[in-house]
Amino acid sequence: MHSPALVALAAALLPQLPTGFTSRQLENVRDRLLERDLRSWELGTAAQALTEYSWPALSVFNVSAFPPPSPLPPSLNASDVLSIAHTVVLERPHNTLALIANEGSAADPASIGVAVLLANWTRTDRTDTSYAEAAGEQLGFLLHDVPRTESGAISHRNEQAQLWADFVYMVPPFIAYFGALQGGRGGRELLQTSYDQCRLYREALRDEGGLWRHIAHGNWQDPTHWATGNAWAAAGMLRVLQTLNHTAQAERFTRQQADLREWIDEILEASWDYQRPNGAVYNVIDDDESFTDTAATALLAAVTYRMAAITGDARHLPFANRAFNLIKDSIDEDGWLLDTTDPYTFHQPSPPGQYSPEGQAFVLLLHSAWRALSDLANE
Ligand SMILES: *[C@@H]1O[C@H](CO)[C@@H](O)[C@H](O)[C@H]1NC(C)=O
Ligand SMILES: *[C@@H]1O[C@H](CO)[C@@H](O)[C@H](O)[C@H]1NC(C)=O
Ligand SMILES: *[C@@H]1O[C@H](CO)[C@@H](O)[C@H](O)[C@H]1NC(C)=O
Ligand SMILES: *[C@@H]1O[C@H](CO)[C@@H](O)[C@H](O)[C@H]1NC(C)=O
Secondary structure, eight states: OHHHHHHHHHHHHHHSSEEEEEEHHHHHHHHHHHTOOOOOOHHHHHHHHHHHHHHHGGGGTSSSSSSSOOSOOOOOOOOOHHHHHHHHHHHHOTTOOSSHHHHHHSSSGGGHHHHHHHHHHHHTTTTEEEEEEHHHHHHHHHIISBBTTTTOOOOOSSSSOETTTTTHHEEEEHHHHHHHHOOHHHHHHHHHHHHHHHHHHHHBBBTTOBBBBEEESOOOOOOBBHHHHHHHHHHOOOOOOOHHHTTTTGGHHHHHHHHHHHHHHHHHHHTTTOOOTHHHHHHHHTTTTTOOOOHHHHHHHHHHHHHHHHHHHOOOOHHHHHHHHHHHTTTTTSSSSSOOOOTSSSSSOOOOTOOOOOHHHHHHHHHHHHHHHHHHHTO
């Protein structure tokens, strides 16, 4: 399945990998994630995390991701992921094009789109067009209705053209997945669009040195190198990279894949340069007055393990290993990830007794990435 050289490399790396989370930790983390009412991007991120954690054969990281088996075999029912898609499509008002109504963000609802497309593809009732319609309207809304910058970057917001690094995890992976399932010329155009949006966002947000600003354009900005924003961007580009790589049309996207690998690596390189001795990165990566954030640290480490499994490049593994050990030690007995940033204000620690739903999902993504690298070594 993988090249013998990559497997040999992974095997050589295996002794360096830390021991994993306990299954009790993982089940608690998952249960805490799902017991809250989640906002649109949290739902989309949860669906992706559950896919990678429980149904890795269906995630875009699997070489046989396209097309997914239909109907799904009972051992691969993806029930928790499909239940998110089901509820969202059921509750979507008829007069709204986005998957979730009344979000200021044009991008966040689209993060659920991959789960909705999976639900359509694998549905047992072939007369049910509700998922395909919901996904199609969400796509059309992004491509035709949402404001854009002069460069053509689709806005993260509905009310004005404004670019947030978060967008890269919410939208391009959905457009790419749509294109991968559609195939043909139309699918190819969508795959190219997903890449182009990553490129345009990088052009707008990347600073010298490789870190990305959080928010640019529009009537206010957040020019800080917000750790979660950098992690969203790297992780989003990674999903696009793997979607391109696993489509039937992969060979037409060789150059785009090379760019994405370089752009992901650029964020990892710049971010880990600022890793604190405890393994974390600061909430504002290059600001000494900031505080450390386990959530972004977990997602950056997840991307690092995935990239090592894809390219065999082990340069950043020691950083990811330190981060991994910190995350293992930062999960309390109920399964909450401690010491996160407040994902709603961006620039304060989560208040006492409050936690980060996306941080919970990032732990599952980190475990899934760690497991993929370990499995590769044992292939
Ligand atoms: C990828 O999917 C195939 C087919 O469903 C499965 O046999 C394989 O185990 C999966 N690999 C991973 C790493 O999940
Ligand atoms: C889906 O699969 C899981 C694990 O394989 C199983 O525990 C669960 O009962 C299944 N759910 C449905 C609805 O079949
Ligand atoms: C929905 O699934 C069908 C297969 O049942 C497929 O032909 C169609 O393209 C899918 N729609 C979307 C939007 O992916
Ligand atoms: C998929 O990615 C691997 C790893 O980067 C690369 O070696 C391979 O050429 C890619 N495959 C295609 C078809 O683009």
